[in-house]
Amino acid sequence: MATLQTIRSKGPLLVIVIGLALFAFIAGDAWKILQPHQGKQDVGEVNGETLSAQDYQKMVDELSEVIKLTNGLNSLNEDQLSNVKDQVWQSYVNNKLIAAEAEKLGLTVTDAELQAIIDQGTHPMLMQTPFRNPQTGAFDKDMLKKFLVDYANLNNSQMPAQYVEYYQTLGNFWKFIEKSLRQSTLAEKYQNLIMRSLISNPVAAEDAFKGRTEQSDMLLAAVPYSSIADSTVQVSDDEIRKLYDTRKEQFKQLAETRNIRYIDVRVVPSDADRQAVLKEVTDYSNQLVNTSDDFATFVRSTGSVVNYADVPVNKTVLPQDVTARLDSVAINEVYGPYYNQADDSYNAFKIIAKTTAPDSIQFRQIQVYANTEDATKTLADSIFTALKGGADFAELAQKYGQTGEANWISAASWEGAELDAENAKYINALISQPVNELASLNLGQATVILQVMNKKAMKDKYKVAVVKLPVEFSKETYNDAYNKFSQFVAQNTTLEDLKKNAEESGYTLIPRTDFSSDEHYVGGVHSTREALKWVFAAKVGEVSPLYECGDNDHLMVVSVEKINPKGYRDINSVADMLRAEIRRDKKAEKIMAQMNGFNSLDQVKGMTDAVSDSVKHVTFSAPAYIAVTRASEPVIGAVAEKTAAGKLSAPIKGNAGVYMIQVYNKDKSAEEFNAKTEESNLTNMAARYASQCIYDLRTKAEVVDQRYLFF
CATH class of the missing domain: 3.10.50.40 (Chitinase A; domain 3)
Known part of the structure; x- marks a missing residue:
């Protein structure tokens, strides 16, 4: 099961890497009952191709299983499920658009190409699978091949259900990786084709280098637009209409x-509600004093939001308000009731035990199960006796359809989880079992023969029964x-x-x-x-x-x-924005007219409400931030790059005001020009433009999203 833990630990990175290929891998839950709206059964369409509510729900269920598996979750909350729905929809739309374009261009991903990616073993998705060399951490195709052979020859009747489920889960996970690799590779091909059409050259490379490394230090003076009252600048409806017609494409919206x-x-909650919760926790704290066993049942009966499992845990697993008070409480002492403002709750807790336990345990096991309880016991006793007599653990395990391999398990996988009595018994056996000794555990209808191989990171751990009741109305x-x-x-x-x-x-x-x-x-x-x-x-x-x-x-x-x-926004909805832009331009014209003929910054400084400043290290490639106007001004860098040292610029219309600048120093960074490096940088920028093409495809496509009718 350590392999599944490996998947969980790498989950967040895996989900990010998959990108456009966020699609299914598990055979999915049964179709959930829908509530059709006006007889419709389609959640949306892309360029006329519809997606049924059933198929969309299946995708959502499949991706939910991926995320739960890779993140070690039992369920997803409402926000997480909403994110899954959006990821599935975005991936579906993107993949449909790319597939359509790829078909026009003759782009495909062959089985041979996919196998070559697997053989190379360096793709980020492969690096996050459990099929990795334990020593190097690199993807190991031989481990994958061995698993696929074992999976193909899986005999459900001879293996315990736990191992059958494990192999099936891992098998479906690999199918998901294969499908994702194929989809993401097709997307990469299409984007690379776009990127390669944007060719860099030595001239552009030199311009880019100068724009990044040539710096200007300058003095400036400006008159902010705010110095002119809006009420003094009139904007007509005709002017708004003209600008609207010019900018109309910017006001196109793709959906209603x-x-x-x-x-x-x-x-x-009311004050009376708060008093009622306090009284309830007070009663439970008194009962906790006299409770000496079956704390799980007692804590469950209180309705506490903190579960009790009869295993020692790190103090960090406990609520912070409990952790902060542990050192001041003795074993078997009850602390509380007390109020915790951070989560608006009343609390009481009892420290039942303190011990030293490992954070990591290496173990191996053989699960024994037969048709009857007596047969299971007889078989387990036989295996246990053989092992005690020196039989090889791995050989015996393989005889009963199991690997017998030693795996590491982390305390983080059970600490804080809700454990039933059987699971708690199993975990406590792992914790307490001496290294290299054998133990035989009866768990339900099966028996597990267990051997702990190693223990690491011994820490102080606690058994604490916590009654935490949030204040509710x-x-x-x-x-x-x-x-x-x-x-x-x-x-x-x-x-x-x-x-x-x-x-x-x-x-x-x-x-x-x-x-x-x-x-x-x-x-x-x-x-x-x-x-x-x-x-x-x-x-x-x-x-x-x-x-x-x-x-x-x-x-x-x-x-x-x-x-x-859907379509173009009406002029009234954007009129205020257009009016503000026209008003700003008119203010700029008025201020620039007043500056006409100026040949010094002092003349600008003499204007009403003028401000001045000095700015250093301004480059063409980065917008200059002007503190006195609190604005980013890209045009300042462009003008500075073309203004010689000691020269005064003409008036400059900026975002927050009209400026004049005087460059007093020109400098270059110590970096040396390297044409190949600069061309590579430009190529990388082109890659970002290639990513933008997906958005452009979506903008031009006929995409209908009516998921809200069903989900």
């Missing part, structure tokens, strides 16, 4: 969005909040009503512009899918029903204020 307003009421508190808000919603059935009466009733009406259907949550509140579906079915001015949402602690009502259809 909506402007909404909503009220989000979070239900919080009572049913009465929730009902009071619900009844009050429900009455408000019933009395305010239009958006205008909400605007007029929300504040007076103690509620805040929150605006949100450009809300899109792929955001999963309304107002960032969990479990608002029904509200999201309502938003994209409602008409302007309508008010939704009251929604109970969040983690059963939010109440919400939503209204649609405006619909922004």
